Amino acid sequence: MVRRVSWEQAAIGAQAPAKAKGPYELLERWLLMLAAVVLLAAGIGMRTPTPSDEPRFALVAHQMVASGNWLIPHRGTDWYSDKPPLFMALQAASFKVTGDWEIAFLLPSLLASLGTLWLVYDLGRRWWGHRAGLMAALALLCTVQFVFQAKRGQIDPTVTFLITAANAGLLRHLVLGPSRLALWAGCFAAGLAVITKGVGFLPFLILVPWWFARRLRWNGLAPTGDGAKAWAGGIVAFFAAMALWLVPLALYLNTHRSPAAQAYLDDILFNQTFHRYVHPWNSFQPPWFYLEVIATSWLPPALALPWLVPAWRTALKGKDARLLLPLAWVVIVILFFSLTRAKRDVYIMPALPMFALCSGPWLAGILERKGAQWVAIGFLLALASVTLTIGTQGLIHPSAWINRFVTARQLEPSQARVIWWSLTVVGAWLAGCAAILRLRNAGLAVLVGLGGMWIAWGVVMAPVLARASSPARLVDRVEQVVGPDSLALVAWKEEIPLGFDRQLTDFGFVTPWHEQLADAIRWLEQAPQDRWVLVQAAVMSPCVREDMTTDVGVTSGRHWRLFRLDAVRPECHGGEVPTGRAESWGDIDRLP
Structure with a gap:
């Protein structure tokens, strides 16, 4: 018998953290992180950077190590002004520690993703209890965009971690606080995000729903206390983080005046920030593009939206500021990036952890509903049918599309067979998980099925594709x-x-x-x-x-x-x- 949970009951159940269960919670917490390490680290050290973005960052990191100049990124003889240097410096530092570039170019993404996962769990635990934090973290761990990017040597997982850390600090101060230490740590993380990709100001947009909730006396907000002094320290922490790079940069450019130095400064401070947002020059997409991203890259948690939306509505009617602040921030971030013509799916990735956090208190109840179980199993079977079809077709009778894929990826026949066999095995694995675990354990079936798929991708498919595209x-x-x-x-x-x-x-x-x-x-x-x-x-x-x-x-x-x-x-x-x-x-x- 499936227990029906009304959204009123779910909302009431999410109002206060559950009581601690001692060692069982500790065990589940560390099992979560162990599973995350196995899943996200699978394949690290087994491939080289693949186009288009990975080789760019890896090359800059190589040149940092070779030249000893970690302050000004270079791509060949050019000053690389598309992004600030922090992420590439982390890759270079990873090489200094590991001595292996195939590990080093992926290590910052792995560590940042594990950190993001922990922050989501910790916030959920502090607000709604261990079970809600665990479900939020598991939702994030099975999201397509999160896992795929965690396995890439790109800048976005690091930015997502820093923005999530900033959000965590601000939210702990505004909801669980007041806590000067949490606020200052969050502001410092936001400053580091600025010198990573320039979008470190995004966490401060959470002050918009906070001001609204405070004005209308919503539940769950912390007292302001000595707010002015606390925020003054936060501002100092924010600029102190940016100063770690900007001050040495200013001193360097002041002593190395040249047209190249001025062009670098103009490009990274103005052209790649405000001007790129207002007058972009590539990656044009329609205004509704991010709805498509949510419907595809944020799967499978996005499939729970038909049940989450009524639950959120009930909680918001009860004036729960703990839900309003992160949920409204997610909406604001998506709207912010929708207003510019240039759009890429990873731009809204920093909003994904807060989306997972907002889903945590209700996911367990949703997965007890028959309709949601059918949707979860249907998703697994649909994914299985796609991978099985492509894999078996590639092995038996390649279509024109498959032949074009092989040619474009420069796959040798033996490499192509590995890809098709891998897809076939993954499809069988997904179908087997759905058949064995069935409706009653639909959530577990999705976790186990996707876990096997991502391990196969990291250990087998991604290395083969990397070897094929390698120079x-x-x-x-x-x-x-x-x-x-x-x-x-x-x-x-x-x-x-x-x-x-x-x-x-x-x-x-x-x-x-x-x-x-x-x-x-x-x-x-x-x-x-x-x-x-x-x-x-x-x-x-x-x-x-x-x-x-x-x-x-x-x-x-x-x-x-x-x-x-x-x-x-x-x-x-x-x-x-x-x-x-x-x-x-x-x-x-x-x-x-």
């Missing part, structure tokens, strides 16, 4: 041709330098391609007998004769060739690259 084979061919001679890059991609163990010459990354080629020709003229240039084949014309170049293959979806000075047409000597078609090369994203 290792191209690097081997280049080394055989070039030998001990010097090598320069033109129109290069970030993953290319990561494959070499030698010192390379480049002429900028964002520099227009025809200017890079002109500089490369002048570089060749200085020592024509022992210098080579590796270039995208599409960039050579009209200056380089293809019949006098060496084909070294395809990687990163581009065709690459080697040439020396004797392949350069006479009219291009001296770096006199013709205009006309060459001028169109300035758009580095134009070629496929």
